[in-house]
Amino acid sequence: MNSLSQERSKLVDFITKAYPMPLKMASDVAERFYPLRLGKGDFLLKEGSISNEYLFLTEGYMRSFAMTPDGNDITTGFHGPQQLVFEITSFFHRIPSHENIQALMPCAGIAITYATLNELFHALPEFREFGRSILVRGFSNLKSRMLSTITETAEARYLQLLQTNPDIFQHAPLRTIASYLGITDTSLSRIRKEIAGK
Amino acid sequence: MNSLSQERSKLVDFITKAYPMPLKMASDVAERFYPLRLGKGDFLLKEGSISNEYLFLTEGYMRSFAMTPDGNDITTGFHGPQQLVFEITSFFHRIPSHENIQALMPCAGIAITYATLNELFHALPEFREFGRSILVRGFSNLKSRMLSTITETAEARYLQLLQTNPDIFQHAPLRTIASYLGITDTSLSRIRKEIAGK
DNA sequence: GCGATTAGTTGCCATTTGGCAAGAATCTTC
């Protein structure tokens, strides 16, 4: 279990790696984050409300998902320790979210609200560059994912996820992983069988 | 044909609609944009180089595309008048682009370099909010596209594109539209035939 | 620890999409 100060120090690490800035600045920023805990199944964000917490996760795993008109849920992302968790569109545009963010297991982290974050962005040019960098990184990841969805087979995407994000498989049921990969749980099951027989 | 001042005035419109700010501020910004013309087939950006122009397109259509390892090209986006054109990851992270941006026809617009844009972002808080808003909007669009790629059939995506972006069909060959939709030109042809017979 | 729920697998078959190659239509280019 991490103490609050350990959590803040992890955040300082994370910030300075993403965008170089004086340690003092990063830790002043980290001071403004408050602890946030979630039980398994708890929601950080529910569809229809406005994402108002920029969460730095230190323990546990979460997933984002959207509901389709016919009542299926599609996993749009997984989040693990040392990652920022929030719904960009809702958070920055202050509009109701189309997505949900839910804890897959008990989670811990530290968070900051939109108002405080914005205040810091305006006061600290380097921190604002950090913020932009986070956005750009997210965009970039989504672009690669989109490209691989179009160009690669489901099997290749599965193997890729297994390699780059093995922890997910410990914590998320296969059906949510299947929807993340853009296939049904049935197909994922068959793909796994196929691979096992090699 | 648009004069430079007409182009700048369109940009002022675009900026103030995306994020409210004093007209004077928006037109000061627009003054820093210089004219840029491209012939059909010309590249605004080539894979391997750094996107250094933030282009506001006023005439013509362009497309972004990536090459797959096996030599196919996948259209990742279309760009038309009154849109900003640049490759986000390369532009903001100052790293070589994985994508190309090419004019589908003769194009005109006004552009600004990374250095000047950044200067303006730091000097003008409202304009920097505008910049963030553009990023967030792009992200948001990509997310919807990703979701529809996963949840909808190719036919539904085709019809959707036809409805929301009919101009593209006037200017881009079907094979580039097919790759944008995540299918082959063969399949798109069949889908069109299918729809025609209704 | 046990019944009830949820998750995962499998068989059967349908649908969607792709690969390839040939032909038709369209557009360049000189």
Add this chain to the structure above:
DNA sequence: GAAGATTCTTGCCAAATGGCAACTAATCGC
């Protein structure tokens, strides 16, 4: 305007994925 290139369509068949239902395995709640 004719030769050549490119784009689009189509037929044939294969591969990938989905839908449904039954069955098994794992997990949860008390």
